[in-house]
Amino acid sequence: MRAPTAASPLRRNREFRLLWSAYTITTVGSQISVIAVPLTAVLVLGAGAFELGLLMSVQYLPFLLIGLPAGVWVDRYRRRDVMMLTDVGRAAILGLAAPLMWFCPSLVILLLLVFALGALTVLGDVAHQSVLPELLPVSQLTAGNSALTASSSAAQFAGPSVGGLLVQAVSAPLALLADSLSFLISAVLVRQLSDSDPEPAVLDGKSTWSTSLKGLRLVWNHPLLRPIVLCTAIANFFDLFGMLQAVLVLFAVHELELSPAIFGAVIGSASLAMVAGSVLTPVLVRRLGFGTSLVLAALLPGVSLLLLPLATPSSAVPLLVASLATSGFAVAVYNINQVSLRQRVTPLTMQGRMNASIRFIVWGTIPAGTLVGGLLGETVGLRLTLLLAALGSVTSVLPIALSPVRTLHSVDEVPAAPDMEKDQVDSSLS
Template sequence: MNPSVPLRRQRDYRLLWSARTISITGSEVSKLAVPLTAITLLAASPFQMGVLTAAASVPALLFGLHSGAIADRLRRHRPLMIGCELVSCAAALTVPLAWFLGVLTIPWLIAVALVIGTAAVLFRSANFPYVAALVPPDQRTAAMAGFNASYSVASVAGPGLAGVLVQVLTAPLAVLVEGISFLVSALLLRTIRTPENRQPAPSRGLWRDVVAGLRVSVTQPVLRALLGAGVTINFFAMAYVAVSMLYMLHTLGIPKGLIGLLTALGGVGGLLGAWAVTRLAERYGENKVLLGSVLFFPLEILAVGLLDGPLWWKVTVLALTGTATGGIVVAFASCMSGIILRDTAEELRGRVNATMTFAVQGVMALGGLAGGALAEVLGLRPVILVCAVGIATAILWIWASPLRSPSSRPPSYRQPDSVPLNSSTHQERQVTKRQPLV
């Protein structure tokens, strides 16, 4: 790792970024192709569609915390990542094969979704700490911004590409693209040369390892603040998403064709945010960027809740706030990931990341249910205003934490009852401590 070389010129980071971008884009294609296969070819019932949709999220709830403990036990993360992509490739390729042989069924699609979802959970748990082995400490926020840019690109390009592929190839063959994307990702990961030299702390048993990650996440002040803010933001954001389309259609009178365009602008904003956060973090530090970005989270929802006037004004406000929010989300998420890597001991990174992911992703379902239920009672506009107030409370989590202190430094951790940290971990932490924290 050479901190003087920009990330775009670091071969192994480019390979990792390319692998993730290709894999994520393939997954976005399947989000349309798989449901269309179930509906158009297999005449899926509403209940079956609900089970198929839920199957993609179930592995995160079942294995999310355990995957972090597994990742922290590994001496090398890249072999697991490659294996996960190859398993996902094989699972995805069974869909067009089964369709060609005439044996494709809804349970088959559900099983494929479960396998790919489980592999994705394991991949994410290994990928997060792997970034620390690949990227110097002062470039990790920029690296995370690059990955978030990949998600933004996929969210913009994926649905359109999926529509074209389904139209040209039919839905089952479009899933073939997802399988190929996993294979290409695995091949790119295989060509990375940077060695991993880590000595994992001795395991104390799977459940005790999981509890250690949970304990650090809720007791260390900075990590607790990030966890609380992430859960708060995702809960109220999903409550807003649950009612926003109905609100735009029935209350604001936005034409259906414009809603898709407005949604895509969030992805464009994400690309702009990924470009800006790298420069802002280098100049002001991750703490200040996080403190600033969280202030803007309520503004879009508040503006939408108070919006009125002619159609051109509504569309203009929605376009501007949607683009801005896309950038703010990427800036916040990139700095959050960089701070977690910075403030978490190497032997706990997989578990802390898994805890964060489990909490902030798991609460999304609750937020969606709460938004829909409240809308039945209060109406659409009041729920949106409630979401604006609720998401604003995330500001308290961040601003009341040590992230405000310019003298804060990453603490030294030791896993309970573990051996002393190995020399490579200690050296990396010393490098990290020399970075000025704001």
């Protein structure tokens, strides 16, 4: 299936509505797990900073191990089927996690479960990002990404809040069942997408590894994609995915004395701010220009996270809300713009490999970041680790600020990539 050439309102596009609904529902469930998984480790297993960093590292390790071939597999098979099967698989894993953690709690078991969950997330996320350009014309990619980000951000506000309440009411392991249900509902919705994916783009006779490297070369050699990849990779090492994630839950529970319900609501504030960022992104791009808005959106998270080490039990809620909400707003603006640019400059037949290559790099830094964060949390303390993470995140803006991306006024200035045929893609990347 080629991307549509005629633009119709998103609300009338049945395929987009199904994708939108499935993504929003799974986001609610996944945000419950964002709270429930580390709280299971801390409250049920008594995990410290190193164990929590190890848990987060193992969860993202599959992005390093299978991140590149995942793009080939997504391009080889029907993306709808990949999304559906990974949804079912994640539902099964989360459904199994709850009774296991309840009846035989073990850090080793939890590590195995989150590793399996991460492996399926690699495939599911790459397929999800690769299918949108098949459903919408190029002119609607930014609007489509804005709609997805806005609804998922609203879901991310509800998810941690509900997750915190569920953990407090029924325990952290049982809260994971809600995420399991969300993936089952998503699988049902994805199953209704039209069975009209494009023909597989992977060449016969080419190994998975060599085909994966073509996607990596496409990303690394592109003057607009490479700075985005570097910026995101640095940010993910330091901020809420990496170093900071390894110690934030411990800091909130032990030093700030926040209950699971309040901590969930605080995390949800960032997602509520992401809704505002999603809605205001087109306005910011028109007023400031694409490049300037992207630079500011890359800089703000690190600056705002400098507030976290200043928090005390009495000032915890306002400082954490201000920090995380500002960061969430900026992250929404950044993600909408950079994803739209990525989708615009990449042919349909290369979308899977492009997204997988970028995920391989930018999510591949997370395991190292969480391990470093856990080790620093154990040795130099939680507050200093938070400060170092925030300062490191500020440096992530440099690759974009020093690149041609900064000078773009609009993503429409960039020529859209042709939907190359299989032999064109290979000849251009060999």
